[in-house]
Amino acid sequence: MTNLSPLQIERLKYQPKLPSSLANGINHLVSQEGSATEAVANKEEIKALFKNTYGKPTVTFQTSTESVASKERNVGVILSGGQAPGGHNVIAGLYDALKQANPNNNLYGFLGGPSGIIDGKYVEFNDEFINDYRNTGGFDIIGSGRTKLETEDQFQKALGVCKKLNISAVVIIGGDDSNTNAALLAEWFVANGADIQVIGCPKTIDGDLKNEQIEISFGFDTATKTYAELIGNIERDANSAKKYWHFVKIMGRSASHVALEAALQTQPNITLISEEVEQKKMSLASIIDYMVDIIVKRADMGKNFGIAVIPEGLIEFIPEMKSMIANLNDIMAELESDPAFVNAPTIREKFDIVENRLSEENAKVYNSLPAIIKGQLLADRDPHGNVQVSKIETEKLLIEMISQKLEEMKLEGSYIGKFSAQAHFFGYEGRCAFPSNFDADYCYSLGFNAFALINFGLTGYLSSVRNLTEPANDWIAGGVPLTMMMNMEKRHGEMKPVIKKALVELDGPVFKKLEENREDWALNDRYLFPGAIQYFGPSSVCDITTVTLQLESQEKLDKSRLARV
Amino acid sequence: MTNLSPLQIERLKYQPKLPSSLANGINHLVSQEGSATEAVANKEEIKALFKNTYGKPTVTFQTSTESVASKERNVGVILSGGQAPGGHNVIAGLYDALKQANPNNNLYGFLGGPSGIIDGKYVEFNDEFINDYRNTGGFDIIGSGRTKLETEDQFQKALGVCKKLNISAVVIIGGDDSNTNAALLAEWFVANGADIQVIGCPKTIDGDLKNEQIEISFGFDTATKTYAELIGNIERDANSAKKYWHFVKIMGRSASHVALEAALQTQPNITLISEEVEQKKMSLASIIDYMVDIIVKRADMGKNFGIAVIPEGLIEFIPEMKSMIANLNDIMAELESDPAFVNAPTIREKFDIVENRLSEENAKVYNSLPAIIKGQLLADRDPHGNVQVSKIETEKLLIEMISQKLEEMKLEGSYIGKFSAQAHFFGYEGRCAFPSNFDADYCYSLGFNAFALINFGLTGYLSSVRNLTEPANDWIAGGVPLTMMMNMEKRHGEMKPVIKKALVELDGPVFKKLEENREDWALNDRYLFPGAIQYFGPSSVCDITTVTLQLESQEKLDKSRLARV
Numbered sequence A, B: 001m002t003n004l005s006p007l008q009i010e011r012l013k014y015q016p017k018l019p020s021s022l023a024n025g026i027n028h029l030v031s032q033e034g035s036a037t038e039a040v041a042n043k044e045e046i047k048a049l050f051k052n053t054y055g056k057p058t059v060t061f062q063t064s065t066e067s068v069a070s071k072e073r074n075v076g077v078i079l080s081g082g083q084a085p086g087g088h089n090v091i092a093g094l095y096d097a098l099k100q101a102n103p104n105n106n107l108y109g110f111l112g113g114p115s116g117i118i119d120g121k122y123v124e125f126n127d128e129f130i131n132d133y134r135n136t137g138g139f140d141i142i143g144s145g146r147t148k149l150e151t152e153d154q155f156q157k158a159l160g161v162c163k164k165l166n167i168s169a170v171v172i173i174g175g176d177d178s179n180t181n182a183a184l185l186a187e188w189f190v191a192n193g194a195d196i197q198v199i200g201c202p203k204t205i206d207g208d209l210k211n212e213q214i215e216i217s218f219g220f221d222t223a224t225k226t227y228a229e230l231i232g233n234i235e236r237d238a239n240s241a242k243k244y245w246h247f248v249k250i251m252g253r254s255a256s257h258v259a260l261e262a263a264l265q266t267q268p269n270i271t272l273i274s275e276e277v278e279q280k281k282m283s284l285a286s287i288i289d290y291m292v293d294i295i296v297k298r299a300d301m302g303k304n305f306g307i308a309v310i311p312e313g314l315i316e317f318i319p320e321m322k323s324m325i326a327n328l329n330d331i332m333a334e335l336e337s338d339p340a341f342v343n344a345p346t347i348r349e350k351f352d353i354v355e356n357r358l359s360e361e362n363a364k365v366y367n368s369l370p371a372i373i374k375g376q377l378l379a380d381r382d383p384h385g386n387v388q389v390s391k392i393e394t395e396k397l398l399i400e401m402i403s404q405k406l407e408e409m410k411l412e413g414s415y416i417g418k419f420s421a422q423a424h425f426f427g428y429e430g431r432c433a434f435p436s437n438f439d440a441d442y443c444y445s446l447g448f449n450a451f452a453l454i455n456f457g458l459t460g461y462l463s464s465v466r467n468l469t470e471p472a473n474d475w476i477a478g479g480v481p482l483t484m485m486m487n488m489e490k491r492h493g494e495m496k497p498v499i500k501k502a503l504v505e506l507d508g509p510v511f512k513k514l515e516e517n518r519e520d521w522a523l524n525d526r527y528l529f530p531g532a533i534q535y536f537g538p539s540s541v542c543d544i545t546t547v548t549l550q551l552e553s554q555e556k557l558d559k560s561r562l563a564r565v
Helices: A006-012 A044-051 A087-101 A114-120 A129-132 A152-163 A177-191 A220-241 A257-266 A274-280 A284-301 A319-335 A347-357 A360-367 A372-377 A394-412 A438-454 A510-524 A547-564 B006-012 B043-049 B087-101 B117-118 B126-132 B153-167 B176-191 B220-241 B257-266 B274-279 B284-300 B319-337 B345-357 B360-367 B371-377 B392-414 B436-457 B509-523 B549-565
Strands: A029-036 A057-063 A076-080 A104-108 A122-124 A166-173 A197-202 A245-250 A306-311 A421-427 A461-466 A476-481 A486-491 A496-501 B029-036 B057-063 B073-080 B106-110 B122-124 B168-174 B197-202 B245-250 B308-310 B421-426 B461-466 B476-481 B486-489 B492-501
Touching: A006 B257, A029 A438, A044 A486, A044 A496, A044 B345, A057 A438, A076 A087, A076 A114, A076 A152, A087 A129, A087 A166, A104 A114, A114 A152, A114 A372, A129 B073, A152 A166, A152 A177, A166 A177, A166 A438, A166 B057, A177 A197, A177 A496, A177 B197, A177 B284, A197 A438, A220 A245, A220 A257, A220 A306, A220 A421, A220 A547, A220 B117, A220 B126, A245 A257, A245 A394, A257 A306, A257 A510, A257 A547, A284 A306, A284 A510, A306 A394, A319 A347, A319 A360, A319 A372, A347 A372, A360 B257, A372 A394, A394 A421, A438 A476, A461 B176, A486 A547, A496 B308, A510 A547, B006 B073, B006 B168, B029 B436, B043 B492, B057 B436, B073 B087, B073 B117, B073 B153, B087 B106, B087 B168, B087 B436, B106 B117, B153 B168, B168 B436, B176 B197, B176 B492, B197 B436, B220 B245, B220 B257, B220 B421, B220 B549, B245 B257, B245 B392, B257 B308, B257 B509, B257 B549, B284 B308, B284 B392, B284 B509, B308 B392, B319 B345, B319 B360, B345 B360, B345 B371, B371 B392, B392 B421, B436 B461, B492 B509, B509 B549
Parallel strands: A076 A104, A076 A166, A166 A197, A197 A461, A245 A306, A245 A421, B073 B106, B073 B168, B168 B197, B197 B461, B245 B308, B245 B421
Antiparallel strands: A029 A057, A057 A476, A104 A122, A461 A476, A486 A496, B029 B057, B057 B476, B106 B122, B461 B476, B486 B492
């Protein structure tokens, strides 16, 4: 790397903070076991599938005055799935702990995601290599990929590669699916007497990998702050020019955590939450009505501008859209090999063919959509033949339908404003930002801690660092059995053991915060401008974490206080 | 303002730096006059139009040991046109100088842009009000607008409002058009014996208001850094996932300064420059060929990813598109009242009607475009009936045409890669960011200096702060007659005096820097990751300005050295 920006040069020098329990050295730890654990649901099925790794206790690390000699080990590490800020620091923390434990230890990085361990594509890390990536964003140190580790054949190949490199532990840095795979691999290695440990690390900007033991996945902090920077800037622009409504769609897959957090940091006029739409069975028409109501009220106050924040996954949560999309997925599987469809001379004719095949109810829904969205529903399909909902421009769908509705109201005389809208989609802008101080510290600690779990001979555990709203010094490091987070869910028609995804809870403190304020934010302009992430300077600016984490920690604290009374 | 983000709280405390010449106090200045000036072109016409304000000397301020008492004054200030980071600081600097000169002075802010001075809508500033906006982005302190001040009637009304408020000077913060209007208003006030001065301040993120005396307009620094932050993050994402080409369109109107600067800060694989396209008369097909060539070469190297940066104004500079759009604008003026067109049942039929009316050559161009772009060319027209080129999704046009071309090449066997693209458009994200330290200091100095120009009785001047690549202490403050920057140009069919827009010069050092490196950047990945703007911390990160300014200053220095030899 010959080309470095000034910020990168400075960030390479940053020394991430560790919990005090880990800071005394990797060979000065004792492990405290909690009681045996159980899966969050479907206990018997999970237990049967994970005979060797089920039911283990949680562990917590504490400083020991005695030094324990560490045996020599080779470890492999994998980055799995979408990028999240801080991945490089997980590897740096893991590397530093591993070398601190025994300078003869080696760390191998598998290239291009989980396929690297199957195909035997890897690099060996050394100081110089690692040092170029400390506190930087991206997963480019070894690349990432989306291959799922789940078949016997893949496991066999992984075993062969590990044996060749004399690897006795693998760290998988990934989201819920990747950590489900980590659990399967851990179980398989034990069942097959392989003596290779598997440790997971909780990664995803989406924030949907969390539970009682995992307060938040890494990357959520940096990504949401980056999106909030942009939304705040746009709010200020809207409030200055006073002529546009900005519709901002935010990445985050099915869960709305990212949109919700970005909204709490910026206080826009409208925030849609997919989980609420689903639970309240809101139709597309009722969503439009809700938004139009606010737009009209603001127009009556002379304010023909505003900001609406929309979660990426929204469309899947609208009941009639969900039904129509499922119907469409079935039809498209047939149509893709139907010459009448494939060779239809115009897109309009394709629309007609599709409409005729859909059920009456679904055809009505399909037909109500703007042409651009109809086209996207047909065009962008994933390798399984399913529509890629993330590629549907929901923000433009809403703008177009709202425009139509407002036009009608104008003719009736019930709306006298001007509606001019700008659409935005933020996702790739935040997944590889330089990790915030919080994510830099958290990730480094997660990686360092992952090696502690390895050193204590554990497998099938997720690296866990908790108490995150306190200073890093007071963070609690340990491990959580992966099976503890699992339940059975239907995937591709089959019941499978998977880590339960955390969606936004409508009775949780984070959604409630939005609910309590949204009427006020809708009509009065309570815009907050968070600005760019700061890495140096006042602690009040540089060291605060997300509203989500603060509210959820406060709730846990309140609950435990209440329990004690 | 009850709702402040942590960064905002800290930034309100920041004390912007002033040039040492101004820092000793507004009443401790002497003015040094340069020689008489002339317009950049059409000298006689400009002189005839600006009988009273033409040919004045440039001025420079220096510290005086003597204190000069300042008479009481009321001043009005206007924010004109699109937002640019730092506008609030211009007003804060102006306010502080005005109150320092004489505590009885008053500053009025006209609301909603130039229309405020016509309609008499204003606020009076006081400490508390100003303090809430120091070092913040946006123009929301008094709002902005795009009304052009140019008619006799408007000038008369403005005079009436100024008389009512006893205002003896007006500061107009705006781009080239707004400062052209400032020059007209200054001349009119003198010609009509109004004894009201007019001072301009150079604002625009586009960077196209600059010349020998004005090194850069304010806002360019912060906006380009914000866009570069996002492009850098996307580069890191592309380089990690290795599966997408990202096409990033960047705001900046006709000029490509913003795209060029953002590219120099991030070193993407492809950068298009509108001025080059125009000068080399590149057709759309040749642009596509250029991009496809790089995409195919990278694919052959196994790299099916990359970043392309595209200036907002590109489409207007492609000769055949320019001709077609001009033809289309004429046709649409007729078609908008033609029932056959207005009531055409499908968009396809509208396309056909348009195609039949276009000249043969232009029809061919129109017909070659994807349907989505054809639609945008018909749909989004400005109040003058012209297509709003900024609303044409050029980034999607390029993606679609490149996809088609690559499909053809795949069939021929000359391309074996995968092309999957993501489109982005950045503009509103950067116009209202918290001003960088550079823009915070520069804007405050421009505003402070504007009052110095007023205090010395000048009118028709642009506030000028130069030597900007040196520390603020060494900046040179003074004024430049607005007429000096003017020439005659055709506007709406009439020759008008206007400030000459600065486009990217192909023989200038900034474009040359791109030209020298772009082959290397195209195939080898030289991505630079600037990260978020930093306001605190190491000077190497917080206090550097743009590559554009650095290169242009260096060139001036080299030229003046050469001249001396």
